[in-house]
Amino acid sequence: MTVNEKNVKRTELGRLDRLYLVEVVKGLGITGGHFFRNLFLHTAHLFGLMKDRPAAVTIQYPEERRPIPVGYRGRHRLLLREDGSPKCVACMMCPTICPAQCIHIRAGESPDPAIEKYPVSFDIVVDRCVMCGFCVEACPVDAIRMDTGIVEMAEYDRKDFVDGRDYMLSQKPSDEEKKKGPPERKPPNELDKKNDEH
């Protein structure tokens, strides 16, 4: 194996540089410049002026938040059918694929024979989850998504990390996801449509 060497030329310090004081003053000048600029801009913002020019690059979290990119994986939610029942059919594809083994489902017999199987309980242990999104990919009926936009996960109690079925069913997609609109669908297959009408 060959190792590529690269010679970095060191800058020779001049006499002024060696004097130290000059450079310190230069540095203070930069810091001070930013300080007074931000002081001015923040004050102006207080009076509602120059709003278009942001002050310091720091985001004033938690008052200010960075927009979460569409498709960013947050805490899970479960989707509902039009009649309000869970879309999930408790097929166990997601616990099967889950690399963290943090999805626990108990299946039950649905009163509707057309649905047949539904989740009696559906728990995700969020602090064990590695946010891989495999569960979303694996779901054959698009019943689970990670689009709630909830990315800050801190709780006072470990048991609060266990998201239950009803909690996840009550979650809504984040604003960004809503803006994006419903996910693109493949054009409905003519045959499927016919079958569904039957």
Next chain:
Amino acid sequence: MPTIEIDGKIITVEPGLTVIQAADRLGIHIPRFCYHPGLSPAGSCRMCMVEIEKIPKLQTACTTPVVNGMVVRTDTEAVQDARRSILEYLLINHPIDCPICDKSGECLLQDYYTEYARYTSRFLETRWRKRKVFILGPTIVMDEERCVLCSRCVRFFEEVSGVRRLGIFQRGSEAYLSTYPGEVLEDLYCGNIVDICPVGALTDRDFRFNQRVWMLKRGHSICPFCARGCNIIVDFNEDSDIQVNDSRVYRFRPRFNTKVNDYWMCDTGRYGYKSLDAAERIREPLLREGKRLIPVGWDRIIKRAALRIRETLASHGPEGVGVLVHPTVACETALATRELFVEQLGIRNMSTGFPVDPSAFEDAILIRRDRAPNRRGLEMIGMVPKGEDVPAGQLAAGWATGRIKLLYVLGDDPARFHNPQGPSPIPAGEGILILQKSTAGPEDARARMVLPAAMPAEEDGTFVNFEGRVQHFDAALAPLGEALPACEILRRLGEALKVELHPECWRLGQETWAPSSSS
């Protein structure tokens, strides 16, 4: 003896065998739906088509008998094409709802679909819809859309269980499987049709939706609920995160053994899996304190039991101690018992269980009147020198009258699992009652100590069935809670009693009658 060639492999088989059977022997899997080795061939599903040299058309492997010199090919383009076409027909009206289908993971249609089928449908007409969750009987639920009309279940009732219970009605795509009008599907062997149904049309209402089959581990064991000793597969899940109702075992299934149970088992045995995780299972050693039995550690209970046995032997001699061995214990346990109590402690009050109830049900298929799995084994071992064994009734009487001061009972009463509310065969007595068993019973109220033992699926052992067939089994899963295999309990007891157990005492058995056949 005809010699035939299948896919270049040569095999000589006895005449009368069919091509599919010969292929199975060679380990060549020919896809099939209607053919089941335990049933007569029907030749109706056309899935097992193979090419035979000198025959112009494809033949069904399940109905074509082997002929000397036959050359069969199962992997040609024509065969693949035939399979694809058959699958296309089957899938016209099939719902392919594998995600919610309980058979998914062990479904033949699913396997063949992924292997041979064309994936996009060319069907333009409307699909035929049928009944989805249709309850056939107390244990079986039917999905007519998934049925491939292979008639395995129909033939099972005709040929194995002996009563026609199901039939295929109507014709063509309107055909459906059902019980005869107004009849409820009830049979002592119902569960088998769920096993043999190649698809998810028949599912077990008990197992349904509890687990996906790929989450289960499997172990092998012997059914302990009657003297037949059917070979079984134990499907269990030890991962407490995905257990339902804290159960580890979810089903028993028959394991093929031509000499004992073929491909079948009875429903009593099948649903007997519940006894493994039943609330009545004894999970830790129990010691009586006043009116209550309180859980204690193994060390304490073993010491206490040894102390009581020693005391009784000292004060009343071997006559004061009785040992009752229920024929539900394995041969190894019986040998260790004989070694400990008879050979070492000189106890002669030894009985090998109560006689068989002559009024119990028995049939000509599998179920035996004798509900104990190992009566024959205890007889073969000879727990006490010939002619000296005490009938259980006499032992119980001695106990009831107070002649026997300490009674040590090994194993569960065979009637317990069939009639959990039934009376205890052990009468009330004044002395010290020590029970070593797996499941709580009415006699516990009088017991001084209860030592939790493993159930057969949780320990190694050997049963001898009613025909004298020696069947060894290995532990499928670990004992529940603190329970220990019976041999281990006896070993610890021997240690505490400071008697040297013959180190080979449980191996001795296997040498005496080296397994003539197991599984």
